[in-house]
Amino acid sequence: MDFLNKVTVVPSLPEKIKGLKDLSKNMWWTWNYDSQELFEEIDSDLWKKVNRNPVIFLKQVSQKKLEAKSNNKKFFEKYEKVMKKFNQYLNEKNTWFNATHKDYPQGEIAYFCAEYGIHESLPIYSGGLGILAGDHVKSASDLGLPFVAVGFLYREGYFIQQIDKNGQQQSHYEKFDFSNFPVEPAKDSNGDELYVNIKILGRSVYVKVWKLNVGRVSLYLLDTDIKQNDPEDRKLTHRLYGGDHEMRIKQEMLLGIAGVRVLREMGINPSVWHMNEGHAAFLGLERVKEYVQQENLTFKEALEATRAGSVFTTHTPVPAGNDTFDFNLIEKYFSDYWPTLEATRDEFFDLGREQRPDGSQAFSMTILALKMAGRANGVSELHGKVSRGLWKHVWDGLEAVEVPISHVTNGVHSETWIAKELQDLFAEELNKNWVSELDDPDMWAKIDKIPDEKLWNTHVELKGKLVDFIHERVKAQRARHGETVEQLQEIKTIGDKNILTIGFARRFATYKRATLIFRDLERLEKILNNPEKPVQIVFAGKAHPADKPGQELIKRIYEISRMPQFKDKIIILENYDMNMARHLVSGVDIWLNNPRRPHEASGTSGEKAGMNGAMNFSVLDGWWVEGYNGEEKNKNGWAIGDNRDYEDTDLQDRIDSVSIYNTLENEIIPTYYSEDKSKWVKIMKNSISSVAEFFNTSRMVKEYTQKLYMPAAEQGNKFNKDGFRVTKDFAHWRDLLERNWQSIKIKVLTEHNTDEQLEVGKELNIEAEVYLPGIGPDSIDPEIVLARIQENEVTNLKTFKMKLIKEAQKDTYIFKGSFEIDERGYYGYNVRISASHPYMPHKNYLMGLVKHPAF
Numbered sequence: 001m002d003f004l005n006k007v008t009v010v011p012s013l014p015e016k017i018k019g020l021k022d023l024s025k026n027m028w029w030t031w032n033y034d035s036q037e038l039f040e041e042i043d044s045d046l047w048k049k050v051n052r053n054p055v056i057f058l059k060q061v062s063q064k065k066l067e068a069k070s071n072n073k074k075f076f077e078k079y080e081k082v083m084k085k086f087n088q089y090l091n092e093k094n095t096w097f098n099a100t101h102k103d104y105p106q107g108e109i110a111y112f113c114a115e116y117g118i119h120e121s122l123p124i125y126s127g128g129l130g131i132l133a134g135d136h137v138k139s140a141s142d143l144g145l146p147f148v149a150v151g152f153l154y155r156e157g158y159f160i161q162q163i164d165k166n167g168q169q170q171s172h173y174e175k176f177d178f179s180n181f182p183v184e185p186a187k188d189s190n191g192d193e194l195y196v197n198i199k200i201l202g203r204s205v206y207v208k209v210w211k212l213n214v215g216r217v218s219l220y221l222l223d224t225d226i227k228q229n230d231p232e233d234r235k236l237t238h239r240l241y242g243g244d245h246e247m248r249i250k251q252e253m254l255l256g257i258a259g260v261r262v263l264r265e266m267g268i269n270p271s272v273w274h275m276n277e278g279h280a281a282f283l284g285l286e287r288v289k290e291y292v293q294q295e296n297l298t299f300k301e302a303l304e305a306t307r308a309g310s311v312f313t314t315h316t317p318v319p320a321g322n323d324t325f326d327f328n329l330i331e332k333y334f335s336d337y338w339p340t341l342e343a344t345r346d347e348f349f350d351l352g353r354e355q356r357p358d359g360s361q362a363f364s365m366t367i368l369a370l371k372m373a374g375r376a377n378g379v380s381e382l383h384g385k386v387s388r389g390l391w392k393h394v395w396d397g398l399e400a401v402e403v404p405i406s407h408v409t410n411g412v413h414s415e416t417w418i419a420k421e422l423q424d425l426f427a428e429e430l431n432k433n434w435v436s437e438l439d440d441p442d443m444w445a446k447i448d449k450i451p452d453e454k455l456w457n458t459h460v461e462l463k464g465k466l467v468d469f470i471h472e473r474v475k476a477q478r479a480r481h482g483e484t485v486e487q488l489q490e491i492k493t494i495g496d497k498n499i500l501t502i503g504f505a506r507r508f509a510t511y512k513r514a515t516l517i518f519r520d521l522e523r524l525e526k527i528l529n530n531p532e533k534p535v536q537i538v539f540a541g542k543a544h545p546a547d548k549p550g551q552e553l554i555k556r557i558y559e560i561s562r563m564p565q566f567k568d569k570i571i572i573l574e575n576y577d578m579n580m581a582r583h584l585v586s587g588v589d590i591w592l593n594n595p596r597r598p599h600e601a602s603g604t605s606g607e608k609a610g611m612n613g614a615m616n617f618s619v620l621d622g623w624w625v626e627g628y629n630g631e632e633k634n635k636n637g638w639a640i641g642d643n644r645d646y647e648d649t650d651l652q653d654r655i656d657s658v659s660i661y662n663t664l665e666n667e668i669i670p671t672y673y674s675e676d677k678s679k680w681v682k683i684m685k686n687s688i689s690s691v692a693e694f695f696n697t698s699r700m701v702k703e704y705t706q707k708l709y710m711p712a713a714e715q716g717n718k719f720n721k722d723g724f725r726v727t728k729d730f731a732h733w734r735d736l737l738e739r740n741w742q743s744i745k746i747k748v749l750t751e752h753n754t755d756e757q758l759e760v761g762k763e764l765n766i767e768a769e770v771y772l773p774g775i776g777p778d779s780i781d782p783e784i785v786l787a788r789i790q791e792n793e794v795t796n797l798k799t800f801k802m803k804l805i806k807e808a809q810k811d812t813y814i815f816k817g818s819f820e821i822d823e824r825g826y827y828g829y830n831v832r833i834s835a836s837h838p839y840m841p842h843k844n845y846l847m848g849l850v851k852h853p854a855f
């Protein structure tokens with residue numbers, strides 16, 4: 001038949017429950033289970049079918065069901081309760097931030113990241129970095145920070161993973177229809193749809209901007225897939241971590257440069273600029289450009305103004321994991337750009353210059369970010385230390401222990417990651433408002449009062465949910481492989497909620513050693529197949545499509561999972577995402593993590609598991625170094641191997657794998673299967689309380705605020721006001737020092753015998769003559785540095801001020817100082833001069849202005 005017209009009819013939301021639409025357009029629902037339940041109660045099959053996407057749900061749900069629910073008294077009461085909570089949340093004035101930081105100057109904290117993991121229905125993330133960013137935004141909203149975030153709305157996101165019947169990973173991409181996402185086009189200050197443009201290789205690329213509400217926070221997402229653009233440029237925001245170096249540099253130009261322009265167009269003028277990982281570092285360049293073009297600052301002044309309000313978080317402890325670009329690429333993409341900064345080519349390249357081991361040079365995004373941000377941090381205590389060592393050459397002349405890269409240990413957003421069943425239990429047994437008391441040890445002390453039975457039954461219920469989930473996924477996979485109906489029947493025997501279950505899910509990067517537990521297959525087979533005490537292991541994770549060794553790991557696990565002796569005991573699930581992560585971290589007993597230390601910056605999946613009572617069994621790397629209490633009596637999990645690093649990786653693998661088998665055989669399995677369940681439940685309780693109390697993003701964002709955001713805002717303000725007077729003075733002074741620094745000469749006048757023995761407490765005096773041409777004694781900090789040396793490494797460093805005694809002749813000064821050593825050991829000491837200025841927020845704020853005597 002011919003039709004006059006064709007139309008899609010969408011349900012019309014009954015007036016009484018029309019607030020569901022607002023709920024569907026704010027990601028707040030993702031961490032408020034009662035609001036998810038509203039959708040689920042209307043049509044639970046559809047809710048699951050649409051991958052818990054409320055926007056699609058409201059397009060597809062039957063009108064009858066909507067009407068019926070809106071007239072159902074119980075449902076309506078729940079709806080009203082949720083809407084009240086939602087509106088209260090949005091309008092809350094009495095937030096942590098407002099209460100704690102009344103003196104905050106003004107301006108937003110702007111957060112830039114290439115990916116955000118907020119919910120599986122918005123797949124614009126790949127893994128840990130994205131999940132962390134999503135959790136950061138959620139907590140920034142909860143705490144009421146004046147926060148705004150910038151990222152990408154990818155047309156295809158990261159890939160969808162399938163594992164074929166040979167164990168080969170297949171990657172697929174799906175094109176998303178943005179009308180199915182809870183995003184709206186962002187508007188400029190005139191109320192028109194916002195577009196910004198950026199020149200890439202001489203061509204204008206237009207960027208459309210989408211706004212996503214995450215509680216009280218706006219997340220602005222960039223999109224170049226619009227008809228105004230060249231077909232090639234439309235692809236720029238298609239894929240996350242897809243493409244080659246040219247794609248990467250263009251994407252990073254978009255994030256950093258167009259990202260800043262987006263905020264400006266909307267009239268947003270942040271006081272703090274947070275680059276989350278090096279991908280965002282080009283934002284510093286755009287800000288320098290703004291200062292040069294709009295405020296008439298010189299390049300060097302603009303750099304100081306930019307640094308003052310910027311924060312950088314590094315996430316990568318492996319040198320090769322840090323983004324670098326060849327100089328010819330930088331030349332190609334930035335030769336039109338650096339003149340607008342009034343920088344010379346050399347000055348521009350210096351911002352990211354890195355010496356590669358082979359002698360060539362490259363432009364490092366991490367170095368650029370370190371130079372653009374006055375404050376930097378790693379993401380766990382150990383990672384902070386590793387980063388100081390890794391980037392110490394940027395602060396030439398400093399020991400690693402002094403490099404000003406601090407750390408804020410990652411956390412996870414507890415309401416997102418703790419299973420609803422457990423959240424209900426906490427509300428009932430600990431505190432109705434357990435979320436707002438998260439960091440209160442007194443609340444967690446009450447966890448021991450939860451009856452063991454109750455916690456255990458809840459856990460078994462969650463294990464049952466995981467088993468159902470596994471059945472569903474494995475069935476879909478094997479049906480795709482063409483297995484027969486009889487073969488598919490066998491799936492029922494996979495997974496058992498009553499046996500000890502180990503989970504291992506993460507990106508398949510080789511350093512994570514996913515197959516370590518298979519080093520001794522015979523021993524493992526005995527462990528898993530003990531008829532009285534069986535064990536099952538569930539694996540999941542993606543390998544980057546370009547990471548062939550990572551894909552080999554998947555293949556190996558898949559093959560083992562299909563060996564008869566490991567039938568039903570080794571399970572590998574495809575397409576790890578946030579939904580699967582939630583099932584796993586709450587439905588297993590043990591969370592296994594065995595990266596090659598110290599390559600795991602933090603890791604967060606173990607934090608999710610730990611607070612769900614799935615205990616960590618992990619290498620002492622990343623967050624677990626801090627999380628593991630090591631107490632025999634009050635155990636909160638298990639450690640693999642020792643708290644040390646290895647040169648010999650094969651030895652490390654051997655030691656760590658043996659440690660895994662031993663601990664499983666001698667501790668974990670016997671405790672789990674002991675007649676007396678209370679011992680196991682006690683460890684669960686210790687895990688939940690110790691992990692939930694500290695490794696949450698509420699604590700983390702508070703720490704970012706206090707350690708990094710507030711000082712950056714303050715310094716940024718100081719550097720920006722009064723016509724940039726402070727900035728100009730400081731830049732001028734720095735320039736003077738840099739020009740004269742080479743000529744400084746230090747001569748130690750006191751004689752020192754090498755290898756002399758000293759007694760604790762004996763005072764030593766040192767006098768030094770310092771030639772300071774054109775600088776003057778007020779601009780420097782003369783000091784004695786005393787370093788404790790252990791195993792050829794400086795493990796501790798103390799400094800002692802030296803006093804000016806006299807000016808010996810023009811530009812030459814005599815300084816004197818003394819020190820004593822108050823603990824036995826092996827030490828080295830020296831005299832040193834570093835730059836000092838009252839505008840410096842901390843010692844070693846500047847790079848390269850440290851001088852030692854020449855010997």
Ligand SMILES: *Cc1c(COP(=O)(O)O)cnc(C)c1O
Pocket residue numbers: 126127128129131505506507576577578581582602603604605606608
């Ligand atoms: C939490 C999470 C991660 C990060 O976990 P790691 O411990 O850092 O490996 C990655 N992917 C998903 C889907 C997650 O939920």
